[in-house]
Amino acid sequence: MFERPKSGERAVLVHLDLQQESAREDLTEFGDLARAAGAQVVATLCGARRLPEPKYFIGTGKAEEVRQLVVAEQADLVLVNHTLTPAQERNLERLLQCRVLDRTGLILDIFAQRARSHEGKLQVELAQLQHLSTRLVRGWSHLERQKGGIGLRGPGETQLESDRRLLGERIRNLTRRLERVERQRDQSRRGRQRAELPTVSLVGYTNAGKSSLFNRLTNAEVFAADQLFATLDPTLRRLDLANGHALVLADTVGFVRHLPHDLVAAFRATLVETCEAALLLHVIDAADSERQPKREQVNSVLASIDAAAVPQLEIYNKIDQLAGEVPHLERDELGRPTRVWLSAADGRGLDLLITALTELLCQQHTTHQLRLPPQAARLRARLYDLGQVRTEQVASDGEWLLEVTIEPERLAALRRQPEFARYLTER
Numbered sequence: 001m002f003e004r005p006k007s008g009e010r011a012v013l014v015h016l017d018l019q020q021e022s023a024r025e026d027l028t029e030f031g032d033l034a035r036a037a038g039a040q041v042v043a044t045l046c047g048a049r050r051l052p053e054p055k056y057f058i059g060t061g062k063a064e065e066v067r068q069l070v071v072a073e074q075a076d077l078v079l080v081n082h083t084l085t086p087a088q089e090r091n092l093e094r095l096l097q098c099r100v101l102d103r104t105g106l107i108l109d110i111f112a113q114r115a116r117s118h119e120g121k122l123q124v125e126l127a128q129l130q131h132l133s134t135r136l137v138r139g140w141s142h143l144e145r146q147k148g149g150i151g152l153r154g155p156g157e158t159q160l161e162s163d164r165r166l167l168g169e170r171i172r173n174l175t176r177r178l179e180r181v182e183r184q185r186d187q188s189r190r191g192r193q194r195a196e197l198p199t200v201s202l203v204g205y206t207n208a209g210k211s212s213l214f215n216r217l218t219n220a221e222v223f224a225a226d227q228l229f230a231t232l233d234p235t236l237r238r239l240d241l242a243n244g245h246a247l248v249l250a251d252t253v254g255f256v257r258h259l260p261h262d263l264v265a266a267f268r269a270t271l272v273e274t275c276e277a278a279l280l281l282h283v284i285d286a287a288d289s290e291r292q293p294k295r296e297q298v299n300s301v302l303a304s305i306d307a308a309a310v311p312q313l314e315i316y317n318k319i320d321q322l323a324g325e326v327p328h329l330e331r332d333e334l335g336r337p338t339r340v341w342l343s344a345a346d347g348r349g350l351d352l353l354i355t356a357l358t359e360l361l362c363q364q365h366t367t368h369q370l371r372l373p374p375q376a377a378r379l380r381a382r383l384y385d386l387g388q389v390r391t392e393q394v395a396s397d398g399e400w401l402l403e404v405t406i407e408p409e410r411l412a413a414l415r416r417q418p419e420f421a422r423y424l425t426e427r
Helices: 027-036 060-073 086-096 103-114 118-132 159-194 210-218 261-266 268-275 291-304 350-362 374-386 408-415
Strands: 010-018 040-049 077-080 099-102 199-204 235-240 246-251 279-285 312-317 328-331 337-341 366-372 389-394 400-406 424-426
Touching: 010 027, 010 060, 027 040, 027 103, 040 060, 060 086, 077 086, 086 099, 099 103, 103 118, 118 159, 199 210, 199 291, 210 235, 210 246, 210 279, 210 312, 210 350, 279 291, 279 350, 312 350, 328 350, 337 350, 366 374, 374 400
Parallel strands: 010 040, 010 077, 077 099, 199 246, 199 279, 279 312, 312 337
Antiparallel strands: 235 246, 328 337, 366 400, 366 424, 389 400
């Protein structure tokens, strides 16, 4: 056994080409993940197998090659571009005498570095502890010993058992705290529903340009960089459309191939914003040669969080990196917007996106003229809360002359309220 080193970022990457399509990973993306975590990649070892080997995953011969490479490069850790079982991870650590981290553990580490909000930190810690709970078996030599000292010798709780118990208590505590945060989010969501502002959620593969597009549309200052998982915590902003309409735009965490199940479960409360959105803006890197597989992977994650039925508008971003590509809007056979080609970097095509959003979310609105006396101030305030007032004038007798656009369902709901119905007249 060995004591795991507490620091060191010199990493050897290990990648296998497996015959099974569902088990294949992208080596270039894995290198980007390693650098995003702060690792210094000193060597990369590739191989091919028909099936993973039970003991080391990569096979005995390949494991020995990795050991020699670790010694030659004085590496501190080995990153494996696949999901390892706890036994495979322990066996590799015994052989290599250094830390071994699989793809899931690497992504969890990146999320731990990027979480900024209180909720995000709780979610990442919960995911890490759930992942660690399956690996608390003979991974650290000190965990085998019983507690020592005067009055503590003899039969009793081993350090491993104590750590398991403390780990379980911490997981239960984090789960309770996240449930409280989820209730607070539900209250905020209900408040937006009362204001009848539709929520539009940005989704897509990591590094597709979601945060850059979010900043362009809302003038926000969300951190955006050319790296995987540059932003983690969700952000919501109001976006005003044409003719007095508005929506709430939500920027969410980016997805990745084989996103760890622990993360999907931990971030389920945050991803409710995606599940309950009126529309999803699926941002796709138009300049990426792998854009189609990544598009399918995002849709797979959306299906896993029960968001597959939410309407989508595909946004093909980064056309500034495509020679000869110009902004344009694609429609289906019924004339509804389906795809927008734009560039968040230079702003070209944003007007087409606003047009598409207005058509998809506001196409059922009808125009009405209202003459409201001073005692109808509550109805006037309600219309402004809905963002439906197009023009307003004050008549000589002090009454308000309003021109509003509103959906038939909302108009019918207002008319069912006796104090409002008598003020509503068709144009």
